[in-house]
Amino acid sequence: MLPRLPGVVARVLSCLLRGLEGHLVEIQVDISSGPVGFALVGLASGSVREAKERVRSAIHNSGLPFPSQRKLTVNLAPAELRKDGAGLDLAIGVGISLAALGLPSPRSTAFLGELALDGAVRHVDGVLVAARGLIRHGVGALFVPEADAAEAALAGGLRVYPCPSLSIAMAHLTGDTLLDPYSGRAPTPAAADASPEHDLAEVQGQDSARRALEVAASGGHNLLMYGPPGAGKTMLARTLPGLLPPLELQEALELAQVRSVLGDLTAGRPLEWVRPFRAPHHSVSLAGLIGGGSGLATPGEISRAHHGVLFLDELAEFRAATLQALRQPMEQGHIVITRRSGSVVYPARFQLVAATNPCPCGWEGDSQRSCRCTPASVEAYQRTLSGPLLDRIDLQVVVARTPMDVLGREAVGESSAAVRARVVAARQLQIDRQSTLNAGLRAPQLRRWAPLDATALSALRRWAGQRGLSARGFHRAWRVARTIADLDTGGPVREHHVMEALGYRLVERAA
Amino acid sequence: MGARRPTPYGEAVAERLATDLAHAGVAVVSGLAVGVDAAAHEGALIGEGCTIAVLGTGVDVIYPAANTDLAARIVARGGALVSQFPDGTGPKRDHFPRRNWTMAALADLVVVVEAAEGSGALITAEAGLAQGKAVMAVPGSVFSPLSVGCHQLLRDGAGLVQNARDVLGELNGLTAVLDDPLTPPDRLAVEGEAPRGRDGLLRHLSDAYPVEPGDLARRLGLAFPDVVARLTRLELEGKARRMGAGYLRVRGRGMT
Numbered sequence: 001m002l003p004r005l006p007g008v009v010a011r012v013l014s015c016l017l018r019g020l021e022g023h024l025v026e027i028q029v030d031i032s033s034g035p036v037g038f039a040l041v042g043l044a045s046g047s048v049r050e051a052k053e054r055v056r057s058a059i060h061n062s063g064l065p066f067p068s069q070r071k072l073t074v075n076l077a078p079a080e081l082r083k084d085g086a087g088l089d090l091a092i093g094v095g096i097s098l099a100a101l102g103l104p105s106p107r108s109t110a111f112l113g114e115l116a117l118d119g120a121v122r123h124v125d126g127v128l129v130a131a132r133g134l135i136r137h138g139v140g141a142l143f144v145p146e147a148d149a150a151e152a153a154l155a156g157g158l159r160v161y162p163c164p165s166l167s168i169a170m171a172h173l174t175g176d177t178l179l180d181p182y183s184g185r186a187p188t189p190a191a192a193d194a195s196p197e198h199d200l201a202e203v204q205g206q207d208s209a210r211r212a213l214e215v216a217a218s219g220g221h222n223l224l225m226y227g228p229p230g231a232g233k234t235m236l237a238r239t240l241p242g243l244l245p246p247l248e249l250q251e252a253l254e255l256a257q258v259r260s261v262l263g264d265l266t267a268g269r270p271l272e273w274v275r276p277f278r279a280p281h282h283s284v285s286l287a288g289l290i291g292g293g294s295g296l297a298t299p300g301e302i303s304r305a306h307h308g309v310l311f312l313d314e315l316a317e318f319r320a321a322t323l324q325a326l327r328q329p330m331e332q333g334h335i336v337i338t339r340r341s342g343s344v345v346y347p348a349r350f351q352l353v354a355a356t357n358p359c360p361c362g363w364e365g366d367s368q369r370s371c372r373c374t375p376a377s378v379e380a381y382q383r384t385l386s387g388p389l390l391d392r393i394d395l396q397v398v399v400a401r402t403p404m405d406v407l408g409r410e411a412v413g414e415s416s417a418a419v420r421a422r423v424v425a426a427r428q429l430q431i432d433r434q435s436t437l438n439a440g441l442r443a444p445q446l447r448r449w450a451p452l453d454a455t456a457l458s459a460l461r462r463w464a465g466q467r468g469l470s471a472r473g474f475h476r477a478w479r480v481a482r483t484i485a486d487l488d489t490g491g492p493v494r495e496h497h498v499m500e501a502l503g504y505r506l507v508e509r510a511a
Numbered sequence: 512m513g514a515r516r517p518t519p520y521g522e523a524v525a526e527r528l529a530t531d532l533a534h535a536g537v538a539v540v541s542g543l544a545v546g547v548d549a550a551a552h553e554g555a556l557i558g559e560g561c562t563i564a565v566l567g568t569g570v571d572v573i574y575p576a577a578n579t580d581l582a583a584r585i586v587a588r589g590g591a592l593v594s595q596f597p598d599g600t601g602p603k604r605d606h607f608p609r610r611n612w613t614m615a616a617l618a619d620l621v622v623v624v625e626a627a628e629g630s631g632a633l634i635t636a637e638a639g640l641a642q643g644k645a646v647m648a649v650p651g652s653v654f655s656p657l658s659v660g661c662h663q664l665l666r667d668g669a670g671l672v673q674n675a676r677d678v679l680g681e682l683n684g685l686t687a688v689l690d691d692p693l694t695p696p697d698r699l700a701v702e703g704e705a706p707r708g709r710d711g712l713l714r715h716l717s718d719a720y721p722v723e724p725g726d727l728a729r730r731l732g733l734a735f736p737d738v739v740a741r742l743t744r745l746e747l748e749g750k751a752r753r754m755g756a757g758y759l760r761v762r763g764r765g766m767t
Contacts, residue, residue, distance in 0.1 A: 205725065206725075207723070207724065207728065208723075208724065208725065208739075208756060211735055211736065211739070227756070398753075398755055398756040399756065400755055459744075463747055466747070488736075496737070497740075499739075499740035499741075499743040499744050499747075500736050500743065502747075503724075503742060503743040504739075
């Protein structure tokens with residue numbers, strides 16, 4: 001039993017989200033003599049102050065007593081945490097009802113949900129994140145909206161009560177009618193051989209892009225496709241999630257938390273196993289891409305693409321500041337967004353696939369159509385590409401238009417499932433050897449896990465000297481060579497692996 | 512007609528022209544030699560047309576032996592092997608100019624694809640002129656010795672060939688000219704043997720149009736990653752360079 005503070009009649013737990021962290025909130029309800037009124041204190045924002053009216057109606061309409069002839073004070077603690085959203089409604093309603101009935105407060109039990117005026121409990125976002133936060137604070141039981149029970153149960157180690165209304169919650173607490181805890185089955189990963197929505201078998205020709213996608217999928221490398229409009233860059237990019245193994249449980253849970261905060265989870269089926277594919281338009285705002293927004297920062301596209309693919313089409317059309325903001329998450333796998341009310345951290349471990357035209361009109365370098373751009377505009381266009389972001393892209397390939405006479409007659413290409421089998425084997429090899437994919441290898445680890453023999457090293461040095469390769473570029477080519485060797489034999493990195501890796505670099509020429 | 516050791520450009524032009532002409536119902540006559548001749552026959556077969564090989568040997572002797580399979584396919588697809596020499600005649604140096612005269616005689620029009628100065632293809636062109644046949648030539652790079660003969664013919668008044676329509680126009684007495692660029696064939700006529708040595712791939716590249724590594728891999732029966740690695744090696748040595756999605760041969764540069 002929690003110690004009873006003098007004058008406090010009821011204490012009920014709930015949860016507030018800051019990014020992907022759930023903070024415990026205690027709702028303290030005091031009914032005392034004094035001037036009649038209803039005071040809600042504890043740094044409540046507008047949406048929480050409105051809870052007073054919702055809760056009052058919900059209690060009345062549930063046939064529960066409301067202390068309208070007394071002084072009612074509801075305190076949301078801790079006071080320094082800014083409260084917003086409607087998720088505290090249910091806990092406030094339960095607290096007031098318990099106080100009015102003079103019942104003891106339930107121990108280590110929390111309540112989440114918005115109240116409708118008739119007392120029904122409505123969906124709130126972020127239940128999974130809240131549930132995980134509450135477990136860390138030692139909470140053992142959680143009342144949630146019925147629709148969110150499956151989501152809350154993903155957190156594990158918590159009794160989850162699907163709660164349709166305030167009156168049903170109160171009936172359980174008074175012992176009149178006990179609710180059954182949620183007993184859905186534990187989530188099971190999808191079959192790994194599921195056929196993807198966009199299959200490589202549908203792609204005709206495009207040998208370079210196919211190979212680059214396979215290498216990118218195997219080593220977790222970022223990829224740039226460079227080619228004229230209509231060459232199929234978007235279609236190629238969309239095949240990447242289908243070349244990757246399905247999400248693992250831990251990965252799926254991390255992604256589900258991001259979606260939970262955004263209210264993006266499918267009710268009753270909160271876990272998705274297919275890796276996400278996000279393709280924000282180039283007009284996307286900074287907040288939309290990396291996260292933010294007014295008030296509490298919400299996750300952006302990069303976090304929605306966590307453990308999946310972020311596709312940026314027309315890379316040169318994105319604002320420079322927007323691309324600049326991608327650098328931190330690309331290096332660290334998460335994004336820190338600082339607001340007046342504090343910092344939040346969202347995961348953002350995505351694989352970047354970018355596509356661009358070679359010039360403003362799109363036809364520079366095409367064998368069939370001539371480019372209408374001036375040399376100066378082509379140069380300016382390519383300069384916008386050759387910034388620091390491009391230095392973080394391991395693989396770059398030219399995607400040419402497939403000639404009309406090849407379309408429709410070429411034999412169907414290899415299917416995604418066949419490529420995925422090789423990708424999965426190569427990834428397993430990397431995890432067994434070094435506990436990370438090759439894209440995550442730093443220079444000292446490269447020397448350890450991907451030593452180059454004399455011929456391979458001299459070839460790489462010679463290229464670096466000729467093309468003015470930066471140190472970063474040098475290591476990128478090295479990592480790709482490691483992945484190519486993993487797809488080949490899994491053995492040492494040879495000169496021909498380095499040579500192939502250098503075949504997927506273009507930018508030195510544009511820089 | 513054209514060089515026995517053409518550039519990939521010459522080979523591509525010969526194949527493409529023959530394919531398009533065969534499509535248009537023109538019979539393609541050539542000499543079953545390697546290089547431009549073989550490409551022309553292959554092109555005609557791709558275009559599902561009729562092609563006639565005029566031999567400098569007896570019809571029962573295929574020379575060079577490398578074209579035995581091609582000769583069999585020409586016959587199987589409704590074409591013909593013809594010869595003015597008795598059966599069993601082997602290759603003889605002085606027979607080939609006589610064969611060239613016959614070839615010109617069988618044709619309505621002679622197209623020279625690639626010919627060095629003073630080469631056999633020019634003899635055929637002269638034979639065609641002597642017999643009152645139209646002579647046309649395909650221009651090439653001014654850097655290429657294999658185009659000097661063609662450029663001489665053009666300067667002397669031969670018709671310019673940019674595409675099959677130019678040839679059809681000449682055959683049918685039309686004068687309208689459409690300056691469309693020819694699209695290179697995605698598969699060259701000669702199934703190359705797997706390239707050996709460091710520079711083996713170089714002779715499959717052109718300095719006139721880019722060749723994509725995927726097409727090279729299919730043509731040569733090599734794995735795609737292997738072709739990319741070889742091409743990068745050539746690039747590193749300054750012998751090839753990228754253009755768009757393909758690779759060009761760099762002309763006139765040695766090792767860097």
